[in-house]
Amino acid sequence: MPGTLPLGDPVPADGSFPSAVREALDARADKPFGLYVHIPFCSVRCGYCDFNTYTAEDLGPGASRASYPDTLIAELELAARVLEAAGAPQRRLSTVFFGGGTPTLLPAEDLARILTRARELFGFVPGAEITTEANPDTVSPETAQILADAGFTRLSLGMQSAVPKVLQVLDRTHNPSNVPKAHAAARAAGLETSLDLIYGTPGESLEDWRVSLEAALSCAPDHVSAYSLIVEEGTAMAAKIRRGELPDIDPDDQADKYLLADEMLSAAGYDWYEVSNFATAETTRSRHNLNYWLDSDWWGAGPGAHSHLAGLRWWNVKHPAAYAQRLATGTSPGHGRELLDxxxxxxxxxxxxxxxxxxxxxxxxxxxxxxxxxxxxxxxxxxxxxxxxxxxxxxxxxxxxxxxxxxxxxxxxxxxxxxxxxxxxxxx
Ligand SMILES: C[S@@+](CC[C@H](N)C(=O)[O-])C[C@H]1O[C@@H](n2cnc3c(N)ncnc32)[C@H](O)[C@@H]1O
Ligand code: SF4
The missing domain is CATH 1.10.10 (Arc Repressor Mutant, subunit A)
Known part of the structure; x- marks a missing residue:
């Protein structure tokens, strides 16, 4: 890629690309193109999480859950205009991923409406993978069916652990008995399934981790993500560890737990395809995430979302109110960008x-x-x-x-x- 921009160059108001990117787009016409849709809402903030997400209390004026789908759709329409103005070849979406936050805090009809607009604007390749993340408390059989009818193909549930005392340290409010129920609802609606697990939480024993793995496996999902807990600066959990209220993370303990995960998951027929990700078959790997790892292109819509296109990376303003304000005036929500050197x-x-x-x-x-x-x-x-x-x-x-x-x-x-x-x- 010729030339570089300084780190965090401002994004022009119309969102247009630098000429080096416009010239590179033709050569990438055959690469997969993904869409990430960020839904920045949660009912409570988990103490370990530093994702760009807001509870009803900390959202403040200028943005609301009710107005969010239209704002997000305004960014999708802007994306289609920017790509067209850049002379980009028409690229249909091969994957769409709704993440958060907690996408399923919005009514399933709203998620369906956003997805329908994405399909109208970009089109989907045959067999496109369309995922939404979900909190186990928010997926009923009706919700799962609306999502499947709208074109979603995959549901990724934030299970994290099956052990109440571990969930409590993580500040998770979901009821662990809802995981198999939500999973069964997704299956009955014909969706592929994935479960997210976290290991190495302070106070979690190896036996606790085994119980969580067994509980996950008893659902027989298509895919499992097993993440080692990362203590992010500025989170409530980091503060508790600093004050000595929780023990710090032990890398040896996390390594033992990774080994146990690999042993139990492979024995049950799940192969690793990325260090933290395991699937029953090549066809059940997360193609959306693989595209991130294989230098493909994606548009990230929503506050704080990151995008990548032909060596240009950009990121949106973080707060939903600032995001809504930009889009209300037809201005790009892009906050900064860089050409990768x-x-x-x-x-x-x-x-x-x-x-x-x-x-x-x-x-x-x-x-x-x-x-x-x-x-x-x-x-x-x-x-x-x-x-x-x-x-x-x-x-x-x-x-x-x-x-x-x-x-x-x-x-x-x-x-x-x-x-x-x-x-x-x-x-x-
Ligand atoms: C945006 S969240 C998923 C969806 C939903 N908000 C939930 O938590 O159920 C994506 C996943 O990232 C993982 N995650 C979040 N923060 C983490 C951290 N500090 N360390 C390790 N994994 C983390 C969790 O497994 C979580 O399910
Ligand atoms: S529900 Fe998910 S996104 Fe929301 S605070 Fe918890 S881990 Fe973060």
């Missing part, structure tokens, strides 16, 4: 490919023009062999093959526990 492209390629099951194609990486321009040594067979002998990448994949003439770096189980360290060893 060579260093960022190379590092992201390395880090993201290493985390997925197919691993890093070494010939592809060595051949990246950004890597060549940036200088530094390509990855050699010697470097790969050293990682193999340290048990961090798979031996067979590291050998040259017809599909990967310089081999692939595919993490072993030990490598998955040390993915960041492997990235650092391979970084130029």
């Amino acid at each position: 060579d260093e960022a492209v190379v590092l992201e390629h390395l880090m993201l490919r290493l985390r997925i099951r197919e691993g890093l194609d070494v010939a592809e990486y060595n051949g990246l023009p950004q890597r060549a321009r940036r200088g530094g040594e390509p990855i050699t067979a010697k470097v790969l062999n050293q990682l193999v002998s340290d048990g961090l990448i798979e031996e067979q994949a590291a050998h040259a093959s017809s599909s990967a003439p310089e081999g692939r770096a595919v993490l072993t189980l030990k490598g998955r526990l040390l993915a960041d360290a492997v990235t650092r060893r391979l970084a130029p």
